[in-house]
Amino acid sequence: MDPHPSQRKSMSLVDVPQVIAELQSRDRANEVVTAVHQIPAREAQWAPMPDWIRPELADAYRAKGTAQLYSHQAEAADRIRKGKNVVIVTPTASGKTLCYNLPVLNSVLENPDTRALYLFPTKALSQDQLEELQDLGRRTGDRWGVFTYDGDTPSDARRAVRQQGHVVITNPDMLHTGILPHHTRWTRLFENLRYVVIDELHTYRGVFGSHLANVLRRLRRIARFYGQAPQFICSSATIANPGELAARLLEEDVEVVDANGAPSARKHIVFYNPPMINRFLGIRRSYINESYRLAQEFLRRGLQTIVFANSRLHTEVLLTYLQQANRQAPGQPDVVRGYRGGYLPLERRDIERGLRSGQIRGVVATNALELGIDIGSLDIAVMAGYPGTIASTWQRAGRAGRRSGESCAVLVASSRPLDQFIVKHPDYFFGSSPERAFIQPDNLEILVNHLKCAAFELPLAHDEVFGAVDLPALCERLAEAGYLHRSGDYWHWTQEAYPADTISLRSVTSDNFVIIDETEAPEVIGEIDFSGALTTVHPKAIYLHGGEQYHVERLEFEQRKAYVKRVEVDYFTDAIRYTQIRPLDVAEDACVAGPAVRVHGDVQVRSQVVGFKKIKFFTLENVGSGKLELPENEMHTTAYWITISQDLLSSLSYTISEKQDGMFGLLYALESIASLLLMCDRRDLGTTIGEGAPPEAGDTVWPAKPAAGGRTAVEEFFKPTLYLYDAYPGGIGLSEPLYRIHDQLVRKTRELITGCGCENGCPSCVGPAGETGARAKEAALAILDRLCA
């Protein structure tokens, strides 16, 4: 990315503060614009080009307009020069690619044998990087080869990449299936591998990150075989724990460079909560329509605007609205364009050029633009819906921000609990650091799969270390299962199959369902984990994929196939699942206020999808339901749970049924806050209510959510327990952190519920009124009061 683009002048007729003042003046009740936060301008912190940089490289950068460096760029280059692993944490458009390109290219110029491997999470980012490096190459007399190596690389070009690529740009999936299992063809690379660059580090969290950590274990093993121990250079968007995440991924010491030296002009962040249309039910105006209206107001005033939507469907809707509102004379190019994953580099260059020249006034994008793709900066960013995490909110907001001239980012809240919590608690958002990213490299399902790949790549020595597991015991198990054979001090691979082929870095087990679109000629459009399949692609479900809606026609359970057809409906489906949970092993437990007990450990989760509800978009009305007969699913994972004492429950002046409503409401709110605090997708967490230990004391079956239409047969729990569990077999590292932040979790949950303006429950706090029970909200609060005491 060009760190010092020529300064782009705003073409607007009015300035940003004026528009904000107008918005505020219209909000008479003072409940729509819930926050206007200012980030003061900052001066650039400069540092000279280090004297060890080769003159030809310094000249090439100077010719591109970079004569001196920002302070963080110089600091990063210096630490890399000293041989340290670093993670560079700076906001959007602060010139982070220079931080690694400068030292890497310098060492290629010093020693032409030097090799570097760049990992990007997406192909589009690889393309941007390729062009930047090729441009620098031309300016220094073509002294290095830079190639991308991915699924699109033609087979006749692959030999050249392997032999002549000083910098090989690829992605974790290709490294996993295409490079490591064939390392003998990559001898040149591995014998000289000095640097591994991992860009967009923050995207490697959860399942994907846990896989990457294992792929890197394999990479380091292979490098060691060729006598190399490469240095790692990571870059990350702002998250709470970049150093910790990098250290867990790399399993080596990492230094953090986070003192940003790039300049910026003053910036405003506005929180916008669509007005209420039904106060009792907690229903607000559609946030999509509000986002459109706001974006159009900015565009009308000549402010260049980017709109972010959370799905492809919403991107398309907003794009259509905005293009209609800004219709051009026939034959004239649109002034508002769409931008999402899958666009070709040429198309993107075209959009970038149009933005730079000012011909394109608006862009509607998905999170594809959250990553480091260079489109430069605009006047306004409108976010249609909370992006899910504080970190990505800042990243999207970072798309608005000129070096000179003020800019503004507007967050338009939907009615989801997270959105509502954020816009109603601006101090929480502005006062707290972004989320932490968690991974669990020692998740046994994931680790064992990579152990197979590792054995395929190089026999495993009996005294090798691969993660924090009992490797000899695991190898024995793999030998019993026919995967390995021990010969002397080594374990060898003894299968015909090629293990990496069946292991996807995006899911935990390889037992996946294939989703086949039959709208036209049958086409595979995706895969889904076994555990996710039952709740998302059951018969008659509405399956959302890439923003499109699909109706599940039938599910072939044995064949692991779901057949779908594209539809357009105004509802989504929510599976009704009965979940039974049983603690297997307590890792830690402690008594907490309440009195209650907090625990984390291993659990067995058995669940069965027994039906589904149809829920209308926006209003979240229940518009229908159906029964299903699907097999039961069993999973072992990790969980965090709170067991509420009988003392606490008996001290509450509610009926048994009301207390239970309260617990379900509490769990609903806990889940929202837990995913907020952990920076995880809401789907990464499962919840259920059950008995605490002892596990043998009857596995009471409870619906995950109270079924519509009231419950009968109310049993009193012996030890009522609220479970939040990792929704992936083996766990991805969410449970232990939840255990650690128990106090914060219950306090924030209380803030969410007390801060909600609804009468007795709504989708934004304890669940929609009418489904949660009349006194759910107050009962939940009563329990929380005790837990927070």
Place this chain on the structure above:
Amino acid sequence: MAYDRFSHISALRPRGGEPVRTVAGAAKEEQFSRLARLLGAEERTTPFGCHLAVSRRFPDPRPCTLGPQAKRLLAPGSGPEAGDIGRWLFLDTETTGLSGGTGTYAFLVGVGWWEGDCFVVEQYFMRDHSEEASMLLDLVQRLRERPVMVTFNGKAFDWPLLETRYRMTRAAVVERPAIHLDLLHPSRQLWRLRLKSVGLAELEKQVLELHRGPDIPSHTIPGRYFDFLRGGPEGPIVDIFRHNQMDLRGLAALAARIAGLLEEPENTGNDAGEVYGVSRMLHRHGQELLAARGYQRALGCGLPEGADRVARRELALLARRRGDFRCANALWAELLGISNDGLRAYEQLAIYYEHRAREPEHALALTREALQRLQESSPAALEPHQHRKWDAAFRRRLARLESRVAGRPGKFEALKDPEEIL
């Protein structure tokens, strides 16, 4: 609450369903000596350890020679040693899988060479993974003695796999063979028309008329070896040795047959497919005169439809190059029709009448006929993109010819296809 963390891991479940048992120690020793006895094998010791080796001589038919003509076709541009069959080394590996990559092992490597009246087969076997380096080191000696490697699909499979094994074990630094004759490609050329699948066993049966006797299906080979590693029976391994021997002897016989066919292309017998295949190879190597005679002869023997058209097309193109337009035109006229070659014939004739014979009216009539037939053709006759391509080409031609016939040459000059400037 102790529980077995491993018992729920689906990645640890046996692929076949049943767990496997492995024997070790004395039982393994006994298994090794039983195998050596059954095979008549010796245990060889190298600086890297030991492995098993079997050497056998077969009174197979006299070796062929590789004459200059056959050498030109099989190993173009190679040095004189390619023709010296004393330096040939036949090679075939038995592996733990076909997918390649660093986790696929060549556990049995068989090599063969002609020596006096005999064909010698030597086989190296790793009884366990720890014997791999020793086995590979032993093999290096043979590779160095005989630098001309002869294989069936060895360029894509056996050799890259062995290269990987040498790099993995660091047993020795091996160079790519100076000359590598991979018989898969010439076999495909020669017998593709006759056989559905051009595999070594099929070639032996159908072309060489050799009969193997009892043999094992190749896909059982990895499983037999994995069983043996864990202490399973030796018999299934003995079968693999025999299978490998037969592959090598078949390979040698095939080499002799191919060398003979290619050396005397004029006396290849009357198998149309073989004659056609030899002609294609001659043509590719620039021996146009011999190729043309071969195509003629193949046509005389009766070729299947597709090959018949290719032979006529190539003959016509060769005739055009010689300047023999009468011959070319006669062949094009036979080819006219709805197929890529048939449409090409229309095009070539139209070009001839337009530019050579200066009879644009004739060219126009041919172009109209081609378009007419293209429109009437069934959708199955051509791939849709080819249909579009030809349709567009003939329309362009039609427009140009019409304006030319109507006496507007200016436009025609500007639109002249570069291809037509002969």
